[in-house]
Amino acid sequence: AQTVTQSQPEMSVQEAETVTLSCTYDTSESDYYLFWYKQPPSRQMILVIRQEAYKQQNATENRFSVNFQKAAKSFSLKISDSQLGDAAMYFCAANSGYALNFGKGTSLLVTP
Protein backbone atom coordinates (compact mmCIF):
# COMPACT_ATOMS: atom_id res chain seq x y z
CA ALA A 1 0.00 0.00 0.00
CA GLN A 2 1.09 3.56 -0.62
CA THR A 3 0.30 6.75 1.21
CA VAL A 4 0.90 10.26 -0.06
CA THR A 5 1.06 13.25 2.27
CA GLN A 6 0.79 16.90 1.34
CA SER A 7 1.30 18.96 4.47
CA GLN A 8 0.45 22.35 2.98
CA PRO A 9 -3.31 22.83 2.54
CA GLU A 10 -2.76 26.29 1.06
CA MET A 11 0.13 28.21 -0.44
CA SER A 12 0.41 31.68 -1.86
CA VAL A 13 2.91 33.13 -4.33
CA GLN A 14 3.30 36.41 -6.11
CA GLU A 15 3.29 36.52 -9.86
CA ALA A 16 6.76 35.90 -11.34
CA GLU A 17 8.03 34.44 -8.08
CA THR A 18 8.95 30.84 -7.28
CA VAL A 19 7.01 28.50 -5.02
CA THR A 20 7.67 24.96 -3.82
CA LEU A 21 4.91 22.51 -2.93
CA SER A 22 5.83 19.65 -0.62
CA CYS A 23 4.94 15.99 -0.90
CA THR A 24 6.09 12.91 0.95
CA TYR A 25 5.09 9.35 0.30
CA ASP A 26 5.42 5.95 1.79
CA THR A 27 5.71 2.79 -0.25
CA SER A 28 7.05 -0.72 0.03
CA GLU A 29 7.35 -1.00 -3.74
CA SER A 30 10.71 -0.88 -5.44
CA ASP A 31 9.35 0.25 -8.78
CA TYR A 32 6.91 3.16 -8.80
CA TYR A 33 6.05 6.45 -10.41
CA LEU A 34 5.31 9.84 -8.94
CA PHE A 35 3.11 12.54 -10.40
CA TRP A 36 1.93 16.05 -9.86
CA TYR A 37 -1.53 16.85 -11.20
CA LYS A 38 -3.14 20.28 -11.37
CA GLN A 39 -6.87 20.81 -10.92
CA PRO A 40 -7.98 24.34 -11.86
CA PRO A 41 -11.47 25.67 -11.05
CA SER A 42 -12.80 23.83 -14.12
CA ARG A 43 -11.93 20.65 -12.16
CA GLN A 44 -10.19 19.07 -15.15
CA MET A 45 -7.22 17.09 -13.88
CA ILE A 46 -4.08 18.01 -15.79
CA LEU A 47 -0.79 16.15 -15.61
CA VAL A 48 1.96 18.59 -14.69
CA ILE A 49 5.01 16.37 -14.34
CA ARG A 50 6.00 12.74 -13.88
CA GLN A 51 9.01 11.06 -12.25
CA GLU A 52 10.08 7.46 -12.54
CA ALA A 53 11.50 6.28 -9.22
CA TYR A 54 14.40 4.47 -10.86
CA LYS A 55 15.65 7.69 -12.44
CA GLN A 56 17.95 9.81 -10.32
CA GLN A 57 17.62 12.87 -12.51
CA ASN A 58 14.87 15.24 -11.46
CA ALA A 59 12.12 15.73 -14.03
CA THR A 60 11.60 19.15 -15.57
CA GLU A 61 8.79 20.53 -17.71
CA ASN A 62 9.33 24.16 -18.66
CA ARG A 63 8.64 26.19 -15.48
CA PHE A 64 7.87 23.10 -13.43
CA SER A 65 10.54 20.93 -11.84
CA VAL A 66 10.69 18.41 -9.06
CA ASN A 67 13.12 17.68 -6.27
CA PHE A 68 12.99 13.91 -5.90
CA GLN A 69 14.72 12.59 -2.82
CA LYS A 70 14.20 8.83 -2.95
CA ALA A 71 15.80 7.96 0.37
CA ALA A 72 13.73 10.58 2.14
CA LYS A 73 10.63 9.65 0.10
CA SER A 74 10.13 13.25 -0.80
CA PHE A 75 8.82 14.64 -4.07
CA SER A 76 8.40 18.41 -4.09
CA LEU A 77 7.22 20.55 -7.00
CA LYS A 78 8.87 23.85 -7.83
CA ILE A 79 7.01 26.36 -9.95
CA SER A 80 9.21 29.12 -11.34
CA ASP A 81 8.03 32.45 -12.73
CA SER A 82 4.55 31.83 -11.37
CA GLN A 83 1.65 32.94 -13.53
CA LEU A 84 -1.95 33.73 -12.68
CA GLY A 85 -2.97 30.64 -14.61
CA ASP A 86 -1.03 28.47 -12.19
CA ALA A 87 -3.65 29.07 -9.53
CA ALA A 88 -5.24 25.69 -8.84
CA MET A 89 -5.31 22.67 -6.56
CA TYR A 90 -2.16 20.60 -6.92
CA PHE A 91 -2.25 16.93 -6.13
CA CYS A 92 0.77 14.73 -5.61
CA ALA A 93 0.23 11.09 -6.53
CA ALA A 94 2.07 7.80 -6.55
CA ASN A 95 1.48 4.48 -8.20
CA SER A 96 3.23 1.17 -8.55
CA GLY A 97 0.75 -0.49 -10.82
CA TYR A 98 -1.94 1.46 -12.53
CA ALA A 99 -3.95 2.81 -9.61
CA LEU A 100 -3.03 6.25 -8.30
CA ASN A 101 -2.87 7.22 -4.66
CA PHE A 102 -3.45 10.94 -4.24
CA GLY A 103 -2.45 13.32 -1.50
CA LYS A 104 -5.04 15.69 -0.04
CA GLY A 105 -3.90 18.50 -2.27
CA THR A 106 -2.45 21.98 -1.92
CA SER A 107 -4.43 25.01 -3.01
CA LEU A 108 -2.13 27.49 -4.74
CA LEU A 109 -3.09 31.14 -4.85
CA VAL A 110 -1.21 33.42 -7.24
CA THR A 111 -1.38 37.13 -6.47
CA PRO A 112 -0.62 39.93 -8.96
Next chain:
Amino acid sequence: GAVVSQHPSRVICKSGTSVKIECRSLDFQATTMFWYRQFPKQSLMLMATSNEGSKATYEQGVEKDKFLINHASLTLSTLTVTSAHPEDSSFYICSATDRGSGAYIQYFGAGTRLSVL
Protein backbone atom coordinates in the same frame (compact mmCIF):
# COMPACT_ATOMS: atom_id res chain seq x y z
CA GLY B 1 -3.16 13.13 -28.01
CA ALA B 2 -4.41 11.16 -24.99
CA VAL B 3 -7.84 12.72 -24.73
CA VAL B 4 -10.53 11.32 -22.46
CA SER B 5 -14.09 12.45 -22.97
CA GLN B 6 -16.61 12.21 -20.14
CA HIS B 7 -20.31 12.75 -20.61
CA PRO B 8 -22.50 14.27 -19.30
CA SER B 9 -20.69 17.10 -17.55
CA ARG B 10 -23.65 17.84 -15.34
CA VAL B 11 -26.73 15.86 -14.45
CA ILE B 12 -29.62 16.59 -12.13
CA CYS B 13 -31.99 13.76 -11.34
CA LYS B 14 -34.74 12.81 -8.96
CA SER B 15 -34.13 10.47 -6.08
CA GLY B 16 -34.65 6.85 -7.07
CA THR B 17 -33.65 7.21 -10.71
CA SER B 18 -30.53 5.74 -12.31
CA VAL B 19 -27.87 7.79 -14.01
CA LYS B 20 -25.29 6.61 -16.53
CA ILE B 21 -21.96 8.36 -17.04
CA GLU B 22 -19.80 7.59 -20.05
CA CYS B 23 -16.03 7.75 -20.30
CA ARG B 24 -14.35 7.44 -23.68
CA SER B 25 -10.74 7.43 -24.75
CA LEU B 26 -10.68 9.27 -28.06
CA ASP B 27 -7.23 8.60 -29.45
CA PHE B 28 -5.86 5.58 -27.63
CA GLN B 29 -6.92 2.18 -26.42
CA ALA B 30 -7.75 2.33 -22.74
CA THR B 31 -6.99 -1.09 -21.40
CA THR B 32 -7.66 0.13 -17.89
CA MET B 33 -10.07 2.77 -16.71
CA PHE B 34 -10.64 4.21 -13.26
CA TRP B 35 -13.58 5.89 -11.58
CA TYR B 36 -13.08 8.43 -8.83
CA ARG B 37 -15.37 10.41 -6.60
CA GLN B 38 -14.47 13.84 -5.33
CA PHE B 39 -16.22 15.78 -2.60
CA PRO B 40 -15.85 19.56 -2.41
CA LYS B 41 -12.39 20.69 -1.41
CA GLN B 42 -11.21 17.11 -1.02
CA SER B 43 -8.96 14.78 -2.92
CA LEU B 44 -9.97 12.12 -5.42
CA MET B 45 -11.16 8.87 -3.94
CA LEU B 46 -10.75 5.80 -6.12
CA MET B 47 -14.02 3.91 -6.44
CA ALA B 48 -13.11 1.14 -8.87
CA THR B 49 -10.73 -0.09 -11.52
CA SER B 50 -11.99 -1.68 -14.68
CA ASN B 51 -10.15 -3.64 -17.31
CA GLU B 52 -11.62 -4.17 -20.73
CA GLY B 53 -13.70 -7.32 -20.91
CA SER B 54 -13.56 -8.19 -17.23
CA LYS B 55 -15.40 -7.30 -14.05
CA ALA B 56 -14.46 -4.14 -12.24
CA THR B 57 -12.49 -4.23 -9.02
CA TYR B 58 -14.14 -2.09 -6.37
CA GLU B 59 -12.41 -0.36 -3.49
CA GLN B 60 -13.39 -1.21 0.02
CA GLY B 61 -16.59 0.48 1.06
CA VAL B 62 -17.88 1.07 -2.47
CA GLU B 63 -21.20 -0.64 -3.11
CA LYS B 64 -20.99 -2.76 -6.25
CA ASP B 65 -24.74 -2.86 -6.70
CA LYS B 66 -25.02 0.90 -6.36
CA PHE B 67 -22.22 1.80 -8.73
CA LEU B 68 -22.31 -0.47 -11.78
CA ILE B 69 -19.27 -0.30 -14.01
CA ASN B 70 -19.04 -1.71 -17.50
CA HIS B 71 -15.91 -1.67 -19.66
CA ALA B 72 -17.13 -3.43 -22.75
CA SER B 73 -14.65 -2.02 -25.24
CA LEU B 74 -11.16 -0.58 -25.31
CA THR B 75 -12.50 2.94 -25.64
CA LEU B 76 -15.58 3.03 -23.44
CA SER B 77 -16.37 2.55 -19.78
CA THR B 78 -19.64 3.45 -18.13
CA LEU B 79 -20.60 4.11 -14.53
CA THR B 80 -24.26 3.72 -13.64
CA VAL B 81 -25.43 5.09 -10.32
CA THR B 82 -28.48 3.00 -9.57
CA SER B 83 -31.42 4.27 -7.54
CA ALA B 84 -29.58 7.50 -6.83
CA HIS B 85 -30.17 9.30 -3.55
CA PRO B 86 -29.10 12.76 -2.37
CA GLU B 87 -26.05 11.31 -0.62
CA ASP B 88 -24.78 10.14 -4.02
CA SER B 89 -24.51 13.76 -5.13
CA SER B 90 -20.86 14.35 -5.91
CA PHE B 91 -18.30 14.97 -8.61
CA TYR B 92 -17.38 11.80 -10.50
CA ILE B 93 -14.20 11.63 -12.58
CA CYS B 94 -12.96 8.91 -14.88
CA SER B 95 -9.45 8.30 -16.08
CA ALA B 96 -7.87 5.96 -18.56
CA THR B 97 -4.48 4.47 -19.13
CA ASP B 98 -2.92 2.56 -21.97
CA ARG B 99 -1.04 -0.37 -20.57
CA GLY B 100 0.71 -0.86 -23.83
CA SER B 101 2.50 2.44 -23.50
CA GLY B 102 4.07 1.39 -20.23
CA ALA B 103 3.90 4.99 -19.16
CA TYR B 104 1.61 4.49 -16.17
CA ILE B 105 0.05 7.84 -16.98
CA GLN B 106 -3.63 8.35 -16.26
CA TYR B 107 -5.53 10.75 -18.48
CA PHE B 108 -8.60 12.26 -16.94
CA GLY B 109 -12.04 13.16 -18.19
CA ALA B 110 -13.49 16.54 -17.29
CA GLY B 111 -15.77 15.06 -14.66
CA THR B 112 -19.50 14.80 -14.07
CA ARG B 113 -21.31 16.75 -11.41
CA LEU B 114 -24.23 14.70 -10.16
CA SER B 115 -26.99 16.37 -8.17
CA VAL B 116 -29.74 14.15 -6.81
CA LEU B 117 -32.85 15.97 -5.66
